[in-house]
Amino acid sequence: MPADRVHAPAELVAWSVEPGQVSARLDNGADLSAPLLLAADGRQSGIRKHLGIRSALWDYGQTGVVTAVEHPRAHDGVAHEIFLPDGPLALLPLSGNRSSVVWSIDRVQAQGALDMPDARLAAMLTERSAGVLGELRIAARRWVYPLNFHHADRYGAARVMLIGDAAHGIHPIAGQGLNLALRDVAVLAELLGEAATLGLDLGDIQLLRRYERLRRPDNAVMCAATDGLTRLFSNRLPLLPQIRRFGLGLVGRSSMLKSFFVAQATGLATQVGQPR
Ligand SMILES: Cc1cc2nc3c(=O)[nH]c(=O)nc-3n(C[C@H](O)[C@H](O)[C@H](O)COP(=O)(O)OP(=O)(O)OC[C@H]3O[C@@H](n4cnc5c(N)ncnc54)[C@H](O)[C@@H]3O)c2cc1C
Structure with missing residues (x-):
């Protein structure tokens, strides 16, 4: 541009x-x-609010504590997600021996994690991650994000379309929020490109309807899946640890189930350019 x-x-x-x-x-x-306003203004989208579009909305009572760590062991490009009783801890590979940390915990614990000295937080993360990458060292400042869920009732109105977190905001437990946003972008780019080639009005309400028809089912599946995972893995109910172990063991042993989850997470199960 x-x-x-x-x-x-x-x-x-x-x-x-x-x-x-x-x-x-x-x-x-x-x-x-x-001809068209694309609202990519995030979870708190002012454009969505201005349009009066409501969302299915709930709060997880958790905060995502985000930072980066250095570690002696190579991550080999592998992301680690450790499911702890108080919420999941993700170590996501960055360049070199560095990983990004997303730790989802309750608000009081998150405030504690924000206030404690680097060395204490690093020791806590090393212990919680069972030393999978060795002894961790805090390598960036800390950010906190309140974690909630929302899925907009409509993806826009005349001449306005919602994309990414403006349309749907999910728990980071599966690291899928940005992926969903990119899939919105891919579908929309194709629809708008096609409309421009045909000389159609890019703000036409029919285009919004096609966009919503193509994107809502995929977004709804991921919304439901991440919400279910969050409830399953951030819960202290007595039998849940056994159920979780059984479920993860099943996925680990079945190449068909594994392929299914990989296809969903990478977006390979979603074809851009499906029939309208
Ligand atoms: C703790 C945490 C961890 C996450 N981890 C992952 C992960 O591992 N993998 C993954 O795929 N996703 C992850 N996500 C989700 C991911 O961050 C979001 O899905 C993604 O950023 C959505 O992109 P977006 O562009 O729609 O919205 P945003 O990234 O929120 O961007 C919206 C932008 O709009 C701007 N804006 C708002 N209002 C205005 C205005 N009036 N004028 C101009 N600009 C405006 C904002 O400043 C912001 O820059 C995580 C989210 C959280 C909270």
Whole structure:
């Protein structure tokens, strides 16, 4: 895209739908217009709220503590997810001997993890990860994110479409939020490209309906799967550890089940360009 058409950083401060176009004003003073406004403004989407679109919404009562660690053992490109009674701990490979940490715990514990010295947090993470990557050392600042779920009732309105977390926000337990957003983008790019080739109006409501028809089922499956996993793995009910072990053992032993989950997680089960 030509640099003079990129406005970043800039905040969208006002917008309105007019006949044949959407007009938008940015905080850098730019006034823009286009046939379509794509709302990629995240979970708290101001555009979604402005449209009055409601969401199925609930709170997990957990906070995601995010940081990065250095470790003596190579991760070999493997992500580790450790399911602990107080919530899952993910170690996701970065470049070199570094991994990103996403630790989902209750709000009080998260505040403790935020306040404690680096050495204490590193020791705690090493212990919780059973030393899978050796002794960890904190290598970045810490961020916290309240974890909730939402799935919008509609993916847009006349001349406006919601994509990514603006349309659906899931628990990071399976590391799938960005993947879902990218699948939205892939489908939308194809639909808009096709419409542009045919000289159609990119803000046509029929296009929004096709986008929603193509994306809602895949998003709904992943929303349900991550919600189920979160409840299964962040719960202290007595029989759950045995059920979890049985389920994971079953998946581990069955190449068919393993292939199914890999296909879902990588998006290979979702074809861009399915029949409309
Ligand atoms: C703790 C945690 C861990 C995660 N781990 C993973 C993972 O391992 N793998 C994975 O796939 N996903 C993960 N996710 C999910 C992933 O981060 C999101 O799904 C993804 O970032 C969604 O992208 P998005 O562009 O839709 O929204 P966002 O990344 O939220 O981006 C929205 C952007 O819009 C901007 N914005 C908002 N309002 C305005 C405005 N008025 N004007 C201008 N800009 C505006 C915001 O500043 C922001 O930059 C995780 C999420 C959390 C909370």
